[in-house]
Amino acid sequence: MRSLAPEFVVMLAGITAALHIGKLPPAIPVLQDALGVTLVEAGFLLSLVQLAGMLAGALIGLLADSAGLRRSVLLGLGILMLASLLGSQAQSAAMLLLLRGIEGFGFLLVTLSGPGLIRHLVVAEKLSLRLGWWGCYMGLGTGTALLTGLWVMAKVGWQGWWILMALLSLLMLFWVWRAVPPDQQLHTRQEGPVGGALGRVLGRLKLTLSHPGPWLVAMIFATYSGQWLSVIGFLPSIYSEAGISAGLVGPLTALAAVVNIIGNVLSGRLLHVGVGARQLLYGGFAVMAMTTWFAFSALTADFPWLRYLAVLLFSAIGGMVPGALFSLAVRLAPDSSVVSTCVGWMLQWSAFGQFVAPPAIAWLAAQAGGWHWTWMATGAMSLLGVVLVTRVSRLPGFAAAH
Numbered sequence: 362m363r364s365l366a367p368e369f370v371v372m373l374a375g376i377t378a379a380l381h382i383g384k385l386p387p388a389i390p391v392l393q394d395a396l397g398v399t400l401v402e403a404g405f406l407l408s409l410v411q412l413a414g415m416l417a418g419a420l421i422g423l424l425a426d427s428a429g430l431r432r433s434v435l436l437g438l439g440i441l442m443l444a445s446l447l448g449s450q451a452q453s454a455a456m457l458l459l460l461r462g463i464e465g466f467g468f469l470l471v472t473l474s475g476p477g478l479i480r481h482l483v484v485a486e487k488l489s490l491r492l493g494w495w496g497c498y499m500g501l502g503t504g505t506a507l508l509t510g511l512w513v514m515a516k517v518g519w520q521g522w523w524i525l526m527a528l529l530s531l532l533m534l535f536w537v538w539r540a541v542p543p544d545q546q547l548h549t550r551q552e553g554p555v556g557g558a559l560g561r562v563l564g565r566l567k568l569t570l571s572h573p574g575p576w577l578v579a580m581i582f583a584t585y586s587g588q589w590l591s592v593i594g595f596l597p598s599i600y601s602e603a604g605i606s607a608g609l610v611g612p613l614t615a616l617a618a619v620v621n622i623i624g625n626v627l628s629g630r631l632l633h634v635g636v637g638a639r640q641l642l643y644g645g646f647a648v649m650a651m652t653t654w655f656a657f658s659a660l661t662a663d664f665p666w667l668r669y670l671a672v673l674l675f676s677a678i679g680g681m682v683p684g685a686l687f688s689l690a691v692r693l694a695p696d697s698s699v700v701s702t703c704v705g706w707m708l709q710w711s712a713f714g715q716f717v718a719p720p721a722i723a724w725l726a727a728q729a730g731g732w733h734w735t736w737m738a739t740g741a742m743s744l745l746g747v748v749l750v751t752r753v754s755r756l757p758g759f760a761a762a763h
Contacts (some may be wrong), residue, residue: 368482370540374434378471378531379502380439381464382410383618384526387510387611390520391394398454403517406454406461409466412714413465421466422473422607422705423566426698429544430478433701434537437470442530449523453675463506473708476691478541478699489688491627496684500676508615516613565699575703577753578686584746585649585682586711587718588739592653592675593618594719599732603665613669617676626682631681633652638685639759642750645682649675650736650743657735675753684760693759718742 385406392398398406413421425433441464448460475495483491515521523555570576596614628641655661655671686707694703722739727731753759 362516365540366482367541368479369494370536371434371478371499372491372495373477373481374438374537375498376505378437378441378468379477379496379499379528380506380529381445381468381526382499384445384506384510385461386604388519388522389485391514392454393456395519396451396454396457402454402458406457408466409458409461410468410634411712411714411715414469414708414742415716416709418469418473418705418709418712419566419569419702419705420705421469422701422703422708423702425470425474425705426477426565430474430481430701431537431541431544433470433474434478434541437467437472437474438530438534438537440467440470441446442463442534445523445527446532447524449459449520449527450541455546469705469708470701473701473705474706476687480691480697480700482541487633488691489632489751490629492688492691493625493632493684495750496625496628496687499621499683500618500680501623502618504615504621508612508620511611556735565702567749568695569699569702570691572695574695574753574756574759575690576691577756577760578690578703579707580643581746581749582683582686582707583684583710583714583715584742584749585645586681587650587714588653588722588742589676589679590715591719591722592656592672592735592739595723595732596672605665619670620673620677621680623677624682625684628681629683632685632688638689639750639754641681641685642651643747645685646743646750648678648748649682650740652678653736653739657732659733660735689753689759693753693756 366590389398389406392406428436444460444463444467448464451457475498477493479491479495480488484490510522515524517525593614596617597610600610600613624645629643631641632638652671652675656668656675661668661671687704690703690707691700694700718738722735725734725738
């Protein structure tokens with residue numbers, strides 16, 4: 362375990378946290394049979410993880426900045442472990458809902474602290490490359506869970522699936538504890554909020570939100586995450602309506618989620634060799650707009666595999682957007698003491714986009730009598746993203762953030 366560089370151990374912690382996001386979708390039919398979970402309750406189980414981020418992402422990031430980044434990752438993994446272990450013993454949907462909300466808090470502690478911790482672990486020349494890898498955590502974690510969940514539950518049931526996630530989190534907690542240097546050695550703990558004056562807490566939050574960079578990066582992330590989750594999240598429904606067998610729907614959706622890591626890694630490498638973040642963001646949004654047209658336009662209705670290829674390109678090339686934004690969020694932070702706060706603000710807006718866009722696109726599909734106008738909604742979000750990228754690229758500190 363100790364042979365792996367500590368920044369990669371932090372990345373694995375992010376993937377482990379994302380496994381808890383992806384463990385639920387394949388379990389929903391099983392939970393409906395075992396616990397009588399209704400479709401509405403299932404929807405809340407899916408969204409409650411995002412609720413914590415939408416309401417308090419910046420504040421949780423502030424807590425991580427203050428308490429120490431390594432300590433926050435360890436705490437987040439511990440919360441995920443305990444909540445998943447207790448969830449395996451749940452006898453009602455209400456208990457699962459409560460524990461799902463707690464898991465959201467643990468997930469945020471890990472994913473908000475990760476980028477700042479990586480910043481302290483690597484030299485500046487490798488930061489963009491490593492943050493590109495970090496951006497893979499969501500696609501790889503959720504995709505792995507989507508791909509393996511049904512198979513595991515067929516062997517050990519949904520309770521065993523929850524226990525397995527708890528054990529993986531415990532293993533990851535121990536690995537981070539052994540491999541990542543303490544906060545005191547990395548100087549990641551900041552003076553102030555924990556046990557300090559409320560004024561210092563508000564001062565750090567004010568420092569973050571008084572600069573336009575964190576706002577613009579956060580809003581750009583919302584335009585990306587909203588359309589990505591809408592397309593990937595509705596794929597099972599879209600393909601089922603199209604007559605694709607249930608045995609294929611899961612793997613097809615999982616692959617569409619996993620290929621998102623291609624863009625994340627690619628963006629890190631391109632930033633590392635000097636390609637500008639603006640070009641990567643423009644390119645990512647342009648491809649997302651074009652591929653959703655191919656994926657949903659009525660003109661391609663007779664070419665299902667062309668549509669699926671478009672979805673793969675949408676997710677893969679679109680992955681350059683979060684890869685570039687994680688790098689910008691870290692570098693455009695007004696001070697090194699508020700990196701996790703800035704990432705938290707960005708993920709707070711990301712959660713907002715994921716909360717608002719899917720219902721809006723579902724409403725559009727219901728009004729249109731099908732999914733053939735979806736590309737207009739996603740295209741509008743991509744266009745808004747481009748406008749915001751143009752705005753952020755004019756900030757005085759943008760050039761220095763490369």
